[in-house]
Amino acid sequence: MGMDCQATFAQDMSLDLDLHRRYFRSCLHEFLPGAYIGLDTNRMTVVHFCVHALQLLGACDQIDKDAVIKWIYSLQIFRAAGSDPAQLGFRGGTQLGNPFDPCHAPPPWGAGAKTEAKGRRGGGSEEEEEEEGTPALLGAGLSPEYDQGHVAMAYTALATLRALGGPGALPPPGAPARAALVAHVKALQRPDGAWAAVAAGSERDLRFLYCACAVSALLGDWGGVDRPRALGYIRSCQNYDGAFGLNPCQESHGGSTYCAVAALQLMGELDAFFDGGGGGGGGGDREALVRWCLERQAEGGFQGRPNKAPDSCYAFWVGATLGLLGAGALADRARATAFVAACQDTAFGGFSKHPRQFPDVLHSFYSTCWLSLAGAPGLAPLDLALGVAAAAAAVPDDSSGGAAAPGSGAAAAAQLPRGDNGGDELQEEAGGGGGGSSVGQT
Template identity: 30%
Template sequence: MALPQAPQRLLRDLHVAYIKSLDAKKEGLSYHMTTHLRMNGVYWGLCALELMHAGDLLARQDLVDFVLSCWDDPKGKGKRKAELDHNKNEPAGQHRDPSDGRDGQPGGFAPFPRHDTHILSTLSALQILAIKGALDVVDRQAVIDYILSLRSTSPNLRGAFYGDSAALEHDTRYLYIALHALQLLSATAELAEIREESIAYLLRCHNRDGGFGTSVGAESHAGQVFTCVAALNILDALDRVDLDRVGSWLAERQLPNGGLNGRPQKLEDVCYSWWVLSSLSMVRRLHWIDAAKLRRFILSAQDPEYGGIADRPDNVADVFHTHFGLAGLSLLSGLDRGTPQAKGQGAAAEAEAAPDGNEGDGLANLEEVDPTYCLPAHVVRRLGIEKGYQSFRPANR
């Protein structure tokens, strides 16, 4: 719980200790009640540590072993495969229950051993492996085939993706996740094949107010704006939308206390510091909000006693908001040096790095995050999948 005197500098060591402590809490009720989010939680914690240059605190092999224990390996080599086939009356590898009669495609990842696979936990698994340089431990084509099996075959939903083989829910999040995962897997041909239908579907989900919804005609929401803007950025298609209109909707999310909300008439929340700010970075409109006030808001949501970041000041910290709060602060690093600059794909490098300015808030020590993938920028550069964006950091950093 945050104390009355809100901190205005990054409490890096406390946050590292907080995340590390979560790794040791495996006996409590909350651990067992959140297994459906475990793969996501491991990604949030690992990425947060990486942004604080403390990723080595989580052992690489332990992470790889956990990810593989959740993999539905079509060749029968994964731990999850052996666990699911414990029932002798069930054919090997057929532990799936699609409600519409479609055969589930192996190759995906579950959030926890003996859970069902899902596209969201599949992306988190790939992000963990990408951070640790271990994407080669899985059969890439099998994962690609799993992702493409979730592509909608309905003429009315051409370009959409489902979350799992039951095909009960489609969401623009899942389209972004599919594109992101295919990028991590270097699935160039598959991305080219679905490019135009993906763009067309995203444009159908673009609303007149400038935002995007979960589906065609759905209410605009900051989380969906991020997924759709990032998807268009991956597809090199941001020029298909009016970026001023998108930027205006995003800028309107800032409240008087500096925080950002997800849609009109809602409270501010630290997680929108990522969804909104990363989108503004990709559409090159970072200067359209009061970034200094946003920085103060995020820092004020830190727990100065036990570490971690909450959704807003005086609430209890959690790993989700800690991760996205740190990612937002990473995007704000270098703020005091002035005008944001173009970076990534298509940006001209500066001859010399300008100083970051007054970084007494500790943000200069954060690793740069990539706004399109929410991964450390050095990981994205190593994979060769960087797209253009805007940053307060010098262009050659």
């Protein structure tokens, strides 16, 4: 544990940052392998991985920022008066055939077109619904009854816009598109405090609760979040071992544990949750959670659950959780960094799940996040609670009536150990750090 990260690189494997920059630039602007066809509905997330990795690698100048910003806005759905707020937000890709239109002209089927699936609002007949004339959604695709915003895509879209254009790239306070996002977040929260991913037929768990908190933090508007219910749901997911499952009574998992802890940080409730006072209520066992996270380090790398092989992405999920808890220096960062370095592809760039496998953008991004968190040379600082470069995570002014959380964004900077060279220096440049829709998929 006394070794520093730079010594690890020298002894085991150096990092070719230029090669990794080329990998992410190629995935963003040139081509993706055929295996990514199944991710077409989540293309926004792939763009998020590539853009934020390039920012951490100091290569934002290699991104066609204007083209990416326009593409992201072409995927936003915001409402005409009277439409279902749960259906708003951002879609993940163009799989429904929506035209490229970042300016959101009214759809060709007119303002009275039906946008609800048959019977979705209570079983009325198709004739009754058509007679009602539900207003069209601005930016809706060619199958509007199935075209719904996804809360994880809202998180990745807003975070990517912030990385590319700063706060000015987001919808301005008072704009309909901004109000639509807050309404979208509010409409997707369920009575038990969890969030659904989309309006109809969706799973609900801590991943989407985290995404809702991240959207609120990025906008600086918490008007869409019922915090007491959200805190109650987080508490219901905590297990006897101190860690968190995706839902109540489910097995503890590194990804869902990160989502719980990062959401608490973004809401400004992390200390209250574990230590008492405030809305957090106290009672959470911080020591047990730290112990559980430290026990996830196996064979150098981190595993997501007990008795699983180490996986490069969990260096971030578990390592960032420890950092948010103020215990990052307790992990053996040198061995974790050596494991991640062994997962890099020295021919094409990028990182794989395990050593000697092909790279993919998810594991490449979260490996890059870990290297930043661990203080690897040449990488920009990371915001632990938003999962993006610190430069993209400053909290905007709350100009739209919501209460900005005190634990979100750069405000949390001085609380988080940077971990350069294996030490316990404070990361004063920025705070918080990241994760989101991909949790639990690996």
